[in-house]
Amino acid sequence: MTSRVSTGTRPGARFAQFKLVLLGESAVGKSSLVLRFVKDQFDDYRESTIGAAFLTQTISLDDTTTVKFEIWDTAGQERYKSLAPMYYRNANCAVVVYDITQASSLDKAKAWVKELQRQANENIIIALAGNKADLVAEHPDKRAITTSDAEAYAREAGLLFFETSAKTAENVRELFTAIARKLPLEQAGARNMRSNPRQGVDLRPEAPGTQGGGACNC
């Protein structure tokens, strides 16, 4: 629940930048997870995302390592499906979200995982997030997907796995930190060392990794 992490850069600090995409059925809480992660806020009446939203958040992993996420929060509505490749094409990591109270949302999540593994960056790090954990804390009967089932699937598919709550912030920070730790920081750090992370970064998709970004676009 800490708000934002200091981005203070001391000389010689490592700074890496990664593209992250959120995918999953509509209303599972993708935007809510991002809002919690980026602004530490939650909104009970959130309107469905139109198109996609682009946000950034920087976290520090240790005294010398800072990771900046460039986050694409995509819309889960069916009609935006054809735009998804645009967002995951150059992604270094993905969070695929489902709602632990909605059985069908896990099926949708599995379909996204499959698509990512087939079409996205070969080294993409994928995390599976079972969101709205707070709902089952109060009413255990609301749970539609057991932790162990989801965990088993995640292990099998090679995904990071967390049950999260955007509402209570449970495991939100942990989710993004775990992803950051799994990203190939050494390489990225070596390549992307800079003293001022705010300088203009060329993010054109056709030129990935030229300046920031792509730890694993090799």
Add this chain to the structure above:
Amino acid sequence: MVHDNEGSAAASDGGNTPIDKRDTSPPPAKIESDTAIDETVPAVRDLQQDFQVSATSQSGVSSTIHAEEPRPPLPARSGNLDLLQEGNYSPSGSLQRSRKPVRPQLQSTATTALSRTDINTLSYQDGSRDTYAASAETTPLSKPVGLFGSVKRFKGLGGSETGDSASVKSYVPTSETGGDVESLLGEVLSASQQSPAWKLLSTQYETPNPFDAADYEDDEATVEFYQEFDDIRQTDPDVGSEEQQLAQWQSKRKHFLILSSAGKPIYNRHGDDNLISGYIGIIQTIISFYEGADDQLGGFTAAGTRFVIMSQGPLYLVAISKLGENDAQLRVQLEALYMQILSTLTLPTLTHLFANRASTDLRRPLQGTEPLLSALADTFTRGSPPTLLSALECLKIRKSQRQVINDTLLRTKCDTLLYGLIVASGRLVSVVRPRKHSLHPSDLQLIFNMLFEARGVKAGGGENWIPLCLPGFNKNGYLYMYVSFVSASEGEGGGSSDDCNESGKPEEIAILLISAKKESFYDLRKMRDAVVEQLDKNGSMSIIKAAVRRGRPTATDIIPGTVLRHFLYKSKGNVQFTMPSYEPHFTTMLARRRLLSLYHTLHASVHAKNAHLKVHHCISRESISLAWVTPLFELYCVAGPHASRNALAHSANKVVQWVRREEERVFIIGGAIF
């Protein structure tokens, strides 16, 4: 079907007296009986009953008779259901403002089918209304002006007893003559028909804010307006509660329904489908009854509530209003809702979905669009000058300052850019566009609604990449819009409560960059960074922020000592309007709604098809007002009830002079073109 808006606009209203046809200066006007602006109609009770009667006997309501024209062929069907194909816009459809200077109506181009049937509505200020239709060909009723003029005059002069106008109306010849005119409803004329003594009394004191004074209005309905936007509460599903919910539903002053022609509900503003399925079924039955007779229903009135139906391809859009707009004005609103649906889906997709399966459930493909539709609906219910006038409002800054902003946009423009806009809380600051494409006001209305009325995009707190169809531009494909917001408050991380606009929302400046290429996000983002950096550097950003924070000037700021409390000035050539602040007289939502109702009435009178009015003067207990139309502009002015007509006319002239002087500040003329 869509009706030509200008043509079907309402005729004048009781109590308001058209005086003169001169073009140049507001003439003196006769004072006649005064009429309150707001209506006092009973809630739609027994709505269901009314419906049943009318659906079967055709006599409980007044329906309009139409001559339907064959629909134009539908556009070629797209073979692919993928909704977000590469935006393939056709540069052929010229929307250039300079070549077609006057395009006041929102729905003029993007519709698929047009019927030339004219619906003529005669509205009275008490909320009553008569509707008759004339086919495009001339009918024996082709000169209804005299007829209705006399009704009007009768009412005006008589100025009196409840029964009069109603009885006159009921003697108007009906059917067979080609125009079907019936008595529509039993009026409640109370508010407009007080005794002279009462009137005298009520003018003895000046209420600080007559537009919000509840003291001489008996009606609960007025107070209920504050609950208009509340959700219909879900109580326990026991027997009584559904009735309660229905009562809540009925107490709403305005509804919008959208259904498929197969009768499937697609959207409704209040309550869920189950609650109102009965009503939807009835409305569907009524519509298809006429459809079956090859005779499309345009609108009807039941229990003081006006129903207007618009058929758009596979959709029916229905407006149900107790707020007294005329049919043409309601149609403009329905048209905007339809445009929102096109904006989500594009026309080929919409057509394709229904061509495949008439019983398609459109709710699914439209998912997530409800908040946008509701934001539009609520804007119309609150009353919206841009919608009424089909025009845009600009942020007032100096010409040279705007020039600097335009130049900045031009300088930083990237190759993929189609349109670039800077918008401050729904007011346009600057536009950059290609020479051959102008922007259609109805498209901008959709964008502004999405960004400034609906909460979704702004609440995300980031930058946005939004595929959308702009039907005025091209209803067949998508464009892609980059949006980012800059807070208007001084310094970083703004959003203090002092920086809220008149509707209580924090002031935001949006940078919108639109492209036909879906991959151009990063290009546009880079352009945004450059624009913001340069605007910061050359001082324009703080000029914009200061202008936003300053808000609109009050009427007395504009014309010191004026009797005017508010005005709307529309420049027809620029398709733009300007107005003063709602402060200090129209601060509450109710006061504002009444003001807008008055504007709707004035607008209706000068846009009535057969009214060649150029100046319309209207006196009521709450205000005296004036509408003045020339080939160049439309001006609507409102003063307090004790202002003299001369003072009003004088101020109207002052407004025109002021606009002339400030034209290049209050309007964007030309804009930045590449």
